[in-house]
Amino acid sequence: MATMRSYSFLITFLFLFSSFLNDFYAATAAEKKVYMVYMGELSKAEDEFNTESVHLGILDQVLDSSSARESLVYSYRKSFNGFAAKLTEKEHKKLRGMEGVVSVFPSKTLQLDTTRSWDFLGLPTTVKRMPTVESDVIIGMIDTGIWPESESFSDNGIRPPPSKWKGICQNFTCNNKIVGARFYNARQIYNEEEEQSPRDFEGHGSHTASTVAGCEVKNTSLYGLAEGTVRGAVPSARIAVYKVCWSFGCADHDILAAFDDAIEDGVDVLSVSLGSPFITSFAEDVVSIGSFHAMKKGILTSASAGNRGPASATITNFAPWVLTVAASTTDRRIISNVTTGNKITMMGHAVNTFPTQEKYHPIISAVKAARNHSTGSARNCLPNSLDKDLVKGKIVYCDTYSSGGGPFVANALGMVVLDDAGYDDTAFSYPLPAAALTIAEGREFEQYMKSTRKPVAKIYKSQAIHDPKAPYVASFSSRGGGSSRFSPNILKPDLSAPGVDILAAWSPKGGVSNYEDDKRSVMYNIISGTSMSCPHATGAAAYVKTFHPSWSPAAIKSALMTTASPMNSSYNEEAELAYGAGHIYPLKAINPGLVYDLQKSEYIQYLCSMGYDPKEIKIITGEDITCAKVKQFESGLNYPSFGAGVDSGASFAHYFPRTVTNVGIPNSTYKATVGKQPLLNITVDPDVLSFKSLNEKQQFTVNVSGEAIDQDVLVVSTWLLWSDGIHNVRSPIVFWVK
Numbered sequence: 001m002a003t004m005r006s007y008s009f010l011i012t013f014l015f016l017f018s019s020f021l022n023d024f025y026a027a028t029a030a031e032k033k034v035y036m037v038y039m040g041e042l043s044k045a046e047d048e049f050n051t052e053s054v055h056l057g058i059l060d061q062v063l064d065s066s067s068a069r070e071s072l073v074y075s076y077r078k079s080f081n082g083f084a085a086k087l088t089e090k091e092h093k094k095l096r097g098m099e100g101v102v103s104v105f106p107s108k109t110l111q112l113d114t115t116r117s118w119d120f121l122g123l124p125t126t127v128k129r130m131p132t133v134e135s136d137v138i139i140g141m142i143d144t145g146i147w148p149e150s151e152s153f154s155d156n157g158i159r160p161p162p163s164k165w166k167g168i169c170q171n172f173t174c175n176n177k178i179v180g181a182r183f184y185n186a187r188q189i190y191n192e193e194e195e196q197s198p199r200d201f202e203g204h205g206s207h208t209a210s211t212v213a214g215c216e217v218k219n220t221s222l223y224g225l226a227e228g229t230v231r232g233a234v235p236s237a238r239i240a241v242y243k244v245c246w247s248f249g250c251a252d253h254d255i256l257a258a259f260d261d262a263i264e265d266g267v268d269v270l271s272v273s274l275g276s277p278f279i280t281s282f283a284e285d286v287v288s289i290g291s292f293h294a295m296k297k298g299i300l301t302s303a304s305a306g307n308r309g310p311a312s313a314t315i316t317n318f319a320p321w322v323l324t325v326a327a328s329t330t331d332r333r334i335i336s337n338v339t340t341g342n343k344i345t346m347m348g349h350a351v352n353t354f355p356t357q358e359k360y361h362p363i364i365s366a367v368k369a370a371r372n373h374s375t376g377s378a379r380n381c382l383p384n385s386l387d388k389d390l391v392k393g394k395i396v397y398c399d400t401y402s403s404g405g406g407p408f409v410a411n412a413l414g415m416v417v418l419d420d421a422g423y424d425d426t427a428f429s430y431p432l433p434a435a436a437l438t439i440a441e442g443r444e445f446e447q448y449m450k451s452t453r454k455p456v457a458k459i460y461k462s463q464a465i466h467d468p469k470a471p472y473v474a475s476f477s478s479r480g481g482g483s484s485r486f487s488p489n490i491l492k493p494d495l496s497a498p499g500v501d502i503l504a505a506w507s508p509k510g511g512v513s514n515y516e517d518d519k520r521s522v523m524y525n526i527i528s529g530t531s532m533s534c535p536h537a538t539g540a541a542a543y544v545k546t547f548h549p550s551w552s553p554a555a556i557k558s559a560l561m562t563t564a565s566p567m568n569s570s571y572n573e574e575a576e577l578a579y580g581a582g583h584i585y586p587l588k589a590i591n592p593g594l595v596y597d598l599q600k601s602e603y604i605q606y607l608c609s610m611g612y613d614p615k616e617i618k619i620i621t622g623e624d625i626t627c628a629k630v631k632q633f634e635s636g637l638n639y640p641s642f643g644a645g646v647d648s649g650a651s652f653a654h655y656f657p658r659t660v661t662n663v664g665i666p667n668s669t670y671k672a673t674v675g676k677q678p679l680l681n682i683t684v685d686p687d688v689l690s691f692k693s694l695n696e697k698q699q700f701t702v703n704v705s706g707e708a709i710d711q712d713v714l715v716v717s718t719w720l721l722w723s724d725g726i727h728n729v730r731s732p733i734v735f736w737v738k
């Protein structure tokens, strides 16, 4: 199980997925697996007890041997009608045909996607705040739990939670900062260390929670690295913890139970840094389902875009009612130099907390240090593949990417690793002194090794350097585009936020690297992932909500998107498919001028237009609906960006009807401007909008036509700007080849 903690390690994370799936599908016919069972809408008359007995009654009719009570994992009773139960293949088939059962899915295991950032985002400590309102905002974190003793979660000077709060603390002592803490592990799988409580044994959940709402903690660092003040976006806000992720991963049935409780407890914003990359329908995705129900109750869900970039069409969490967050860099980069015997220094990328090596050490190539001639696994520097005697007193060179397990277990003095996976823009932690090199640097390093009989090198402790190119989207961050059936005419991700080399709270049980035997225990750690960018957006959303408590989730999302700072496509050739509307700018988002608002019924119409049938829509929305006979045009969803996938080699025409709501100045006049783009003809009709009052709505249409887009052109884009001279409401217009 050890390496399953590797969420922040993209490489291992990707390897691991296949093993999770094998695990899942390996169950034999007689074995019981957990299934999610969706039923019709909850009727008002059904109280909690009744719903559960209905669920038990249904189970009774399908079970061969075990009792319904034993088989029932969860009875969802608050926002959803349905349950999770342990069933054999045969029982599952029987259940599918039962009356009232809308659908049955096997429960999947999801993975976590794995400070200077707030200053970099233009949200300094001195920013204007609504302190009283802010302290009434409760952030729901669906994650690995929390380490309550962290200074980041101290409740010094914080008054008791608002009376609207209905959450509880299970096997856990809350305070006025952490006002709720529940845990979900229906399969009861715990490793030796894990407690049956919401306590964080990983670090990830403490990291994300402190990024959203951690208190200000001065003079924090990781072994002196990235020293400074750590704080969340809304340091007065409260945190409610829903622990669903354990050493084995995060189970669908647990996640849905967490959404159910969080919505009922009264959270204001939800932060979900996890995702399922292999879904084929919103109806199979608990984050899409849970966040839809949250949206119905006015709660915005911010979610990570996924760590499967830079390949296109790799986004997770792409439902239009979710805020999908990509990960970008800040102007602080962490480097780890290595100098070879010929005095050439290469700027490696790694978080190396170990002291700079005082002298040069001999280098040995991993292949030459193989134990029992196991050159295959030695080449990958896997644990137990290297011969201890051969690597003793040496630095190991790994010519394919490794998380350092092999050299660490063999007691090497260090590792120089060639990052052939291409994640050159992100620094990861290793269990021993390490520097990761780009392919070009690696070749230079190999040249040096060949040039001398006794190659030597020394590895430096990491340092932070200024990166003038920031922000750009990290290579690991998932990209939109492609021919995804889910949101063909919705641009995803929605926006980008910092997710690279982020310092935030950690669990002392978590270890610095993701290697189990790494005994370094810290209260603050530097990690990367869309898991880290998501809470930045959650925090920004909470900040906006403190100024506009009555705004809908869609209005808050629109405000964040239309005020985002443009990013530079020179650094990300996929442009908006990497960063969406751009780089989040919380301070501007509190005063967007106009918003593109959306209600539940419009999302339902959108699902109809995408060809979802009423049964699937019921699973997602919990409601019986009839789709309008005339199929609505998909681009008609009142989204704050304009996007569509087009066929390669064919000219195209798209129109986007939109409605904006005035939330700026009562009498104001907005004029439209469109960015130059020779490959598109764009008209905005009307191109002037005059408002007389607040909350007044006005409609317009954007028509776009274009010649065929070349197959090798990833994306053709420009922007629409509505401006009254004070507010700039900017939306990307983006076309990609399906």
Ligand SMILES: *[C@@H]1O[C@H](CO)[C@@H](O)[C@H](O)[C@H]1NC(C)=O
Binding pocket: 171, 194, 195, 196, 197
């Ligand atoms: C609370 O946590 C402790 C420590 O892991 C555990 O022994 C106990 O069973 C837990 N109690 C409940 C009610 O889950």
Ligand SMILES: *[C@@H]1O[C@H](CO)[C@@H](O)[C@H](O)[C@H]1NC(C)=O
Binding pocket: 219
């Ligand atoms: C920060 O803490 C370190 C060690 O704990 C200490 O040496 C240093 O003086 C502190 N710096 C500031 C600015 O307080």
Ligand SMILES: *[C@@H]1O[C@H](CO)[C@@H](O)[C@H](O)[C@H]1NC(C)=O
Binding pocket: 337, 345, 346, 347, 460, 463
């Ligand atoms: C690391 O290398 C860079 C580039 O050569 C250099 O600017 C920097 O000073 C070096 N840092 C250390 C600690 O040697």
Ligand SMILES: *[C@@H]1O[C@H](CO)[C@@H](O)[C@H](O)[C@H]1NC(C)=O
Binding pocket: 371, 372, 374, 384, 385
């Ligand atoms: C290497 O060989 C030794 C002795 O033959 C054996 O005990 C050990 O398991 C082998 N190790 C590996 C990694 O194959």
Ligand SMILES: *[C@@H]1O[C@H](CO)[C@@H](O)[C@H](O)[C@H]1NC(C)=O
Binding pocket: 568, 569, 570, 571
């Ligand atoms: C984008 O980056 C390129 C390369 O550094 C630079 O030449 C260009 O001016 C930048 N564009 C903008 C709009 O900042």
Ligand SMILES: *[C@@H]1O[C@H](CO)[C@@H](O)[C@H](O)[C@H]1NC(C)=O
Binding pocket: 667, 668, 669
């Ligand atoms: C709004 O109305 C007021 C009073 O009629 C007027 O003074 C002001 O110039 C108007 N502002 C705009 C932007 O039209």
Ligand SMILES: *[C@@H]1O[C@H](CO)[C@@H](O)[C@H](O)[C@H]1NC(C)=O
Binding pocket: 654, 655, 683, 685, 701, 702, 703
């Ligand atoms: C935009 O396209 C729609 C649908 O093709 C059409 O009805 C409308 O007249 C067009 N508007 C403009 C301004 O071209």
Ligand SMILES: *[C@@H]1O[C@H](CO)[C@@H](O)[C@H](O)[C@H]1NC(C)=O
Binding pocket: 678, 679, 680, 681, 705, 706, 707
């Ligand atoms: C834009 O419209 C003009 C005039 O109708 C036409 O000549 C041109 O080919 C169009 N360009 C594109 C990219 O569609």
